[in-house]
Amino acid sequence: MAEKRVATKEKRIIIKATRFDPDKDEKPRLQSYDIPFADDSMVVLDALNHIKSYVDGSLSYRWSCRMGICGSCGMMVNGTPKLTCNAFLRDYWPRPIVVEPLTNFPIIRDLVIDMDDFMHKLKSVQPWIIRKQELPLGAGEHRQLPAQIAEFQQFSQCINCMLCYAACPVYGLDDTFLGPAAIALARRYNLDSRDQGLKQRLPVIAQPEGMWECSFVGECSVVCPKGVDPAKAIQQSKLDTTLRFTLPYGNRD
Amino acid sequence: MPAGWWLRKRHYFLYVVREFTALPMAVWLLWLLYEIKSASAGPAGYQPPKSLGFVVFSVVCLAFSVYHSYTFLKLAGVIMHLKVLDRPVPSRVIVLTMFGLWAVASLVIGGALIWFAK
Numbered sequence A: 001m002a003e004k005r006v007a008t009k010e011k012r013i014i015i016k017a018t019r020f021d022p023d024k025d026e027k028p029r030l031q032s033y034d035i036p037f038a039d040d041s042m043v044v045l046d047a048l049n050h051i052k053s054y055v056d057g058s059l060s061y062r063w064s065c066r067m068g069i070c071g072s073c074g075m076m077v078n079g080t081p082k083l084t085c086n087a088f089l090r091d092y093w094p095r096p097i098v099v100e101p102l103t104n105f106p107i108i109r110d111l112v113i114d115m116d117d118f119m120h121k122l123k124s125v126q127p128w129i130i131r132k133q134e135l136p137l138g139a140g141e142h143r144q145l146p147a148q149i150a151e152f153q154q155f156s157q158c159i160n161c162m163l164c165y166a167a168c169p170v171y172g173l174d175d176t177f178l179g180p181a182a183i184a185l186a187r188r189y190n191l192d193s194r195d196q197g198l199k200q201r202l203p204v205i206a207q208p209e210g211m212w213e214c215s216f217v218g219e220c221s222v223v224c225p226k227g228v229d230p231a232k233a234i235q236q237s238k239l240d241t242t243l244r245f246t247l248p249y250g251n252r253d
Numbered sequence B: 001m002p003a004g005w006w007l008r009k010r011h012y013f014l015y016v017v018r019e020f021t022a023l024p025m026a027v028w029l030l031w032l033l034y035e036i037k038s039a040s041a042g043p044a045g046y047q048p049p050k051s052l053g054f055v056v057f058s059v060v061c062l063a064f065s066v067y068h069s070y071t072f073l074k075l076a077g078v079i080m081h082l083k084v085l086d087r088p089v090p091s092r093v094i095v096l097t098m099f100g101l102w103a104v105a106s107l108v109i110g111g112a113l114i115w116f117a118k
Helices: A002-010 A043-054 A115-126 A146-157 A163-167 A169-173 A180-190 A197-205 A219-223 A230-247 B008-019 B022-039 B052-079 B091-117
Strands: A012-019 A029-036 A074-077 A080-083 A097-100 A107-110
Touching: A002 B022, A012 A043, A029 A043, A043 A097, A074 A163, A080 A163, A080 A219, A097 A197, A107 B022, A115 A180, A146 A180, A163 A180, A180 A197, A197 A230, A219 A230, A219 B008, A230 B052, B008 B022, B022 B052, B052 B091
Parallel strands: A012 A097
Antiparallel strands: A012 A029, A074 A080, A074 A097
């Protein structure tokens, strides 16, 4: 057992990370780092933290919780959008790991992308509960049955990590597309029995750059680390919206 | 996006194939419309092409059509959000029902065409 521990300590892995300084570089380049692969629980984020702490303190990237909750550490790992806190080195070793910023977004520096476009789109669908008239606090809570919660629960797991945008070729080809996460969250609130904001969100999701732009590639659902299935949310929204405008009395609140 | 983005992943490739299958099918259907228009003038106007090339094209179109229908019906289970007696119908049941209806429709239409051809 002791021998095995020593052998594990000697393991090393190559991390090739994107470096880009907008003041000096014309375009991003890859830089290799040979780092110790200390134990099997190490994830790509640990490797980046090791580089920043002991090899090159100038490496820039976003991270926060290290447990797949905050959605900050999304990057391209060997060409696939992943949360780096959830990408284990053991799944790649002994091959090198290429870590790049999420595709389809402008790069600010190294592995940091500009998320302004996503934040603007997210806000445009008003992902919060909208009430026509707020009840006073004294009226008590809005109660829901388990079946009513089950309607939207899957879509409420979104952590805004933007992996689905990096995986979506439709967004990559045309960044005016509202995108998977924003539409999934719009659906999450539209399905919530406490919400009354459907008619405020419809003009946003039903515009040409909204759900109709999606051609159902489905890769957004494949890469989602929380199992949200945005492709399902988008297609269901298309069907619901069509029925609203074609069925008698379909366009009710 | 680089021009070869759709070759980067198997999933992207299958998606592009799925979308592309609509194109030869559209060409084949345009030909069918032309033949229907010709046949409206009577049996003399109906002269379907019998070349080997056209037969091969038709077989390829049939394969594309089957693949397109398969992907469409498989995805229908994801899209449809049905409830029976206030309980959501599992997508597996929806998909199987779709494939069942597809088989029945194919048999009925194929049977009718053979019947009228006789």
